Amino acid sequence: MKSLRIGELAPEFDLPDQTGTQRSLTSLLAEGSVVLFFYPAALSGGCTKEACHFRNLKAEFAAAGAQPVGISMDTVDAQAQFDGKESLGMPLLSDADGAVATAFGVRRKYITPVKRATFVIAPDRRIIEVIESEWSMDKHADTALQVLGAPVKR
Template sequence: MGTLQVGDKAPDFTLPDQTGKKVTLSEVLAEKVVVLYFYPKDNTRGCTAEACSFRDSYENFADAGAEVIGVSSDTVASHETFAGRNALPFVLLSDAGRVVRRQYGAASLGLVPGRVTFVIDRDGTVRHVFSSVLNIGPHIEEALKVVRELHAA
């Protein structure tokens, strides 16, 4: 299956966050737009830079009515350490079997899991997709632009 595209329905899922609490996408969408970003691995240079960029823009996302959620195959314990070390104000979900990653088509490049960001509106429709392993900045910039457009509508 390929990457979900704009206009596709986002598959619902439930995964544990960095505290072990179960988070269900549809429950979050009942309250807010979701910026769902898949990343390769906790505590790596690129993933730390991306997480910190989302952290630094988190208030802007929140002000526009969105929740940021990061997903990787790392363990709950790894996410807890990563979130604490970097003062991340958003949840990180543990997709240990990469089931959700596959549902969303957040492909891998060889052995490295891909870096893909989705903006999902409150109806569960994908409104934006950005995929780039190396070009981290646009993940945040483009997602925030779409979230603001949805908020203004």
């Protein structure tokens, strides 16, 4: 299965975040662009590094009119533990049955439940960038900011 591509419309979804609050793509986009990053497992080493990099660039995303939103097949409780331990301060969505991962074309049967992939989604639901890198944890946030026209501060 191939991931969705630039120019395609992101599928609508409605998933619980780490607090149990239902979040739809439409409601998230009401605040501006969404940088939806799929990660294989909450609290794992690589996913923690990736999510913390998004957290550390939160002000830059806000200045660019966008918000990062994490999503994995972990439970709401696991997402809550992840946020609590790392003070991520962003929505972490629980796609427990993998339906959203399947709709975005990032669900896998082997290795990890999902591919590490990030979709930069404009307020009109159009995908303006797709970032796929299993090994460069910083690439996802850095590239998303570049696409949004924001300089990356180090």
